[in-house]
Amino acid sequence: DTAVSQTPKYLVTQMGNDKSIKCEQNLGHDTMYWYKQDSKKFLKIMFSYNNKELIINETVPNRFSPKSPDKAHLNLHINSLELGDSAVYFCASSQVTSGGLSEQFFGPGTRLTVL
Amino acid sequence: GESVGLHLPTLSVQEGDNSIINCAYSNSASDYFIWYKQESGKGPQFIIDIRSNMDKRQGQRVTVLLNKTVKHLSLQIAATQPGDSAVYFCAENSGGSNYKLTFGKGTLLTVNP
Numbered sequence: 771d772t773a774v775s776q777t778p779k780y781l782v783t784q785m786g787n788d789k790s791i792k793c794e795q796n797l798g799h800d801t802m803y804w805y806k807q808d809s810k811k812f813l814k815i816m817f818s819y820n821n822k823e824l825i826i827n828e829t830v831p832n833r834f835s836p837k838s839p840d841k842a843h844l845n846l847h848i849n850s851l852e853l854g855d856s857a858v859y860f861c862a863s864s865q866v867t868s869g870g871l872s873e874q875f876f877g878p879g880t881r882l883t884v885l
Numbered sequence: 886g887e888s889v890g891l892h893l894p895t896l897s898v899q900e901g902d903n904s905i906i907n908c909a910y911s912n913s914a915s916d917y918f919i920w921y922k923q924e925s926g927k928g929p930q931f932i933i934d935i936r937s938n939m940d941k942r943q944g945q946r947v948t949v950l951l952n953k954t955v956k957h958l959s960l961q962i963a964a965t966q967p968g969d970s971a972v973y974f975c976a977e978n979s980g981g982s983n984y985k986l987t988f989g990k991g992t993l994l995t996v997n998p
Contacts, residue, residue, distance in 0.1 A: 774928075801984055811972055813929070813988040826985055860928050871917050871978045874986060876928035
């Protein structure tokens with residue numbers, strides 16, 4: 771009955787490799803997000819999709835490419851991984867209402883370590 | 886750019902005491918604020934939210950206060966328990982069609998038994 775799930779939970783890989791992280795939400799939300807949390811716990815948005823359409827694309831290297839096959843899924847593909855990509859990546863979802871933005875539900879995170 | 890920040894990076898309290906975590910925001914257009922709790926190894930968990938048309942909102946053992954005059958947000962936790970130990974984040978949204986939440990730096994709350 772997990773609301774927002776991510777796979778894998780841990781990802782250890784070599785520099786230069788390409789990897790993907792998957793996210794699924796079963797809340798029926800129309801908006802999904804990817805965040806990066808660094809070693810100092812600073813949480814910064816990377817991307818947001820609303821009804822499969824990209825609406826937020828922060829200053830993120832183009833090695834990062836999100837893909838939303840449907841409203842319930844938002845995957846993150848990273849090409850040519852670098853040491854600085856090591857972080858915890860969180861997926862989140864929310865439902866935007868006529869009243870405005872509402873709370874975002876976060877997944878458990880994927881800890882990416884680039885060696 | 887405008888950002889959300891916290892006054893205290895760490896806060897240590899005794900079990901049973903009340904805790905107050907503060908947050909300053911700089912975007913006067915922000916109209917929605919959320920407090921999140923993040924336990925070690927987990928994702929942020931929603932605690933309470935408040936919209937800019939309110940100055941106070943209460944939940945179970947938690948109260949959020951919003952002072953738009955000085956652009957200040959606080960989270961009060963009553964009768965703090967060891968299970969409240971976590972990093973607490975405030976986040977703001979500047980409204981309109983902006984779907985973006987800007988998070989503050991986080992405050993580590995430690996509850997001593």
